[in-house]
Amino acid sequence: MYPSTFTYYRAGSVQEALKLLVENPDAKLLAGGHSLIPAMKLRLATPSALIDISRIPELAGIRDAGDRIVIGAMTRYDDIRRSDLVQRVLPILPEAIDVIGDLQVRNMGTIGGSLAHADPAADLPAVVLALGAELKAVGPNGERTIPADQFFVDLFTTALQANEILTEIAIPKPPARTGMSYQKFANPASGYAVVGVAAVVPLGEDGKVSAVRVGVTGAGPYAVRRENVEQALVGKEPTAEAIEAASQLASEGMNFNSDIFASEEYRAHLTRVFTKRALTRAVERARG
């Protein structure tokens, strides 16, 4: 299958990429390409130009910025998976990356590409919501920071403007006694999340839930936080009963997708079940 013709540009810097975006308003940014290129081969996407930003040196890499870990948008899944720093401080990322696509996809795909594409069944949107990440975008008028909570706005739609580039993902380091987990019900054919739930649970010295964040992907048109579940747990002893009760709220007030594989009702059920599993595992890990 051949895509329709396009002009290929390889940007050497973010500034060059921004300039190319202004000159080619119909262009698409190319990262790992593992969502975009299949869409182009099927001619679901026919951009007149591709601006390859995957080789911009300042966009790749993982650094320790004191109270945060900053991951460049073009950092590939496999490099995040193998990072000692990430494995130690943000173990939910390797856990989630292990269930993205397959080995070859993880060698090419990037964290920024996944987030900016905002596939409703992608895994990492739920994870950055649960981690309380901040996403940095650079445009012609400078840079701005978008909290993950405000980033996903609709199906395949983010808060990014057409002339902006997602450059980095800053993740606050979790406090001591934090457990985290990503639990996914994968479509057996595609591997995409029918429902995926990420939970990050810090416990206080008294063993009670001091704060909690829950992100859900796959269930609806875009990844969402579940504040109602969070509020039901904060300040409580995370017993099996408390987690069960909070998880029952996970499907309330949500819009669910429906397709040949899973109805709205089934996705609502899975959302409750996988919220419970993610919270349970996170609490186990927080207790060590």
Next chain:
Amino acid sequence: MQITVTVNGVTYTHDVEPRLLLVHYLRDVLNLTGTHIGCDTSQCGACTVLMNGKAVKSCTIFAVQADGAEITTIEGLARDGQLHPVQEGFWEKHGLQCGYCTPGMIMTAVDFLQRNPNPTEEEIRHAIEGNLCRCTGYQNIVRAIQYAAEKMRSGS
């Protein structure tokens, strides 16, 4: 656009259309037809090659993205007439029937064993999730990769 790519140790420079996929570059321009096209939709892994040492699906990469890269295809694995241990494993353990998925399966296994020289059966099955085989039921493919892992660990 002009690209320079090193494939199996030989450096090539060609002028290519940006929409030319890496798999078509390898097969149609370089005549290296050992890399197969299966599903053409990024799922089956028949087109897997190594790009800078990592297994990638060459049907989902434009040749221009491989500019400057080192590519290894199934034709480049054997050394001095000796099969690579993964190739030998597929031979010894009957890891194929029709053979269509085999080049991609082998390239994925080569990348995987570089990073995990002593894998469990479960880890092998996870590693080859992106390579579909419709003949073997995977059982002998797993045995072939286990054979290769053992052989590579023993350094022979």
